[in-house]
Amino acid sequence: MPSRSDITYFGAGPAALPTDVLQTASQALVDFQGTGLGIAEHSHRSAIATKILEEAKADLASYLDVPEDYEILFMQAGGTGEFSATIYNLVGAWVTRKQQEAEKAGADEAKVQADLQKQVDEQLKLDYVVTGSWSLKAYQEACRLLGPEHVNLVADARTINHGKFGKIPEESTWKLSRNPAMVFFCDNETVDGVEFCKFPEALAPKADGTGPIVVADMSSNILSRRIPIKNYSLIFFGAQKNLGSTGITVVIVKKSLLPPVCPQPSPTLLRKLGLPIGPIVLSYEIIAKNNSLYNTLSIFDVYIAGLVLNKLLASFPDKVDGQEAVANQKAKLIYEALESQPDAYRIVPAPANRSRMNICFRVIKGGDMDAAEKAFLEKSKQQGLEGLKGHRSVGGIRASNYNSVPLEGAEKLAKFISQYAKE
Structure with a gap:
């Protein structure tokens, strides 16, 4: 079975959470700051909750x-x-x-x-x-x-x-x-x-x-x-x-x-x-x-939202501008990998309207798109790339590039996109 560190999760929601946030939250769920009660057990009207x-x-x-x-x-x-x-x-x-x-x-x-x-x-x-x-x-x-x-x-x-x-x-x-x-x-x-x-x-x-x-x-x-x-x-x-x-x-x-x-x-x-x-x-x-x-x-x-915000503020002295730069860099990597293989992939949205967060594309290599996308998803899972299946209403592939996806995860997906097209 894969460990958490082996997986890069691109699911559209619920999305992945930073591992250190989950570790802190898991401890708080059992005993919040030595109170003997978990955070989910404290009254929502308590001083702690406020x-x-x-x-x-x-x-x-x-x-x-x-x-x-x-x-x-x-x-x-x-x-x-x-x-x-x-x-x-x-x-x-x-x-x-x-x-x-x-x-x-x-x-x-x-x-x-x-x-x-x-x-x-x-x-x-x-x-x-x-x-x-x-x-x-x-x-x-x-x-x-x-x-x-x-x-x-x-x-x-x-x-x-x-x-x-x-x-x-x-x-x-x-x-x-x-x-x-x-x-x-x-x-x-x-x-x-x-x-x-x-x-x-x-x-x-x-x-x-x-x-x-x-x-x-x-x-x-x-x-x-x-x-x-x-x-x-x-x-x-x-x-x-x-x-x-x-x-x-x-x-x-x-x-x-x-x-x-x-x-x-x-x-x-x-x-x-x-x-x-x-x-x-x-x-x-x-x-x-x-x-x-x-x-x-x-x-x-x-509390979890607060932990995420604490991590963002600590990671980016320039606050949201710093996260925006990373988000743009990750999206650029993935879109460029797709664009470099036009015979294998078709990006769904028009270039001017492409989301940085939800990258939707089809696998067209081989003629049978359903079979090609099924194979793509199977191979991606073998590489620890999870959550790439498109929404049930539209099908295809969707890489949700949320803040919790590290730059290394985007690089790993971009590399797989290129390698898979050449196989």
Whole structure:
């Protein structure tokens, strides 16, 4: 049987964790800092848990240079839960803004509600840029919760790529709504290997600071490159790719979308307007008010995330910029190995949109692609290269080049790619 040191794991998630992080966490799971109890046994409302939570938030803010006017929330339900949470919370914020505008004009309660109903019916829109499987799921969830009449498909990448994902439509073709409740995009599509190389210019804030409320799913590329956080109103990400283990989701949200500036409308008002009322555990207002501890948060998973952040900060004095350089170097090695053997491999996404985190390709050598890919996977496992099978919905090969994959692991895969093509 292989040892842990023999394996380089390229699985898409849950991803591998640094071995030293796991060793520290395993000891803490049995006895945390001499307390006689494991970290998973300590109350989530204890001083120990609070310290772990606060340190993880502070380290994340330091690593990514999160501005002070943003709140960091630890939640549950994964990225998929955030597809719903963003809708509930940002539609609520939109209603609150419209309500505040009407009340400032001096209208009475009946007039305010009538005006709100008219604006909901005629103006409420959520915009979605669909570039892969996950942004498509987010778009579909919005249609399910609000109805398609309130959801605007800004762009669908399949329309420019023969019905498949793999390209990002030119921004000049995007059809953005006027003053939407939010504009959503997925910064890196894990399944399809597509990544935005930079923040979309079409969504950039204006000189006066105004602009659309931009929401991004960064579940699979967070902590791998610098983010212009000020351009976003909300960023969310599951921990299980680059931050830690499965079980927690992080939200970085502008404080201007939370009380006291923007309290959520009452459930009574939302019911009268025919809008959905979200579960309380998905309420950013409630989670923020309770310091992420409204219900029982998995402090063990927060602890692991904290260990990962400690390791990143210790490894890279220049913080995320240092990790970005390594991530780019690893991706370059793997893509160059694939490009050097065009008779053996076909990279799926277009060059301008290739993900650094999820490198998707097909093995075309020999004519029978299924047989060739099966052989490739078998041979790769013999070399200790695990987790390379593509997502079940698209097939092929996928090398997930997350932060935990060392440079040596990327070099090993690049060497195998070249050798296999020559066999």
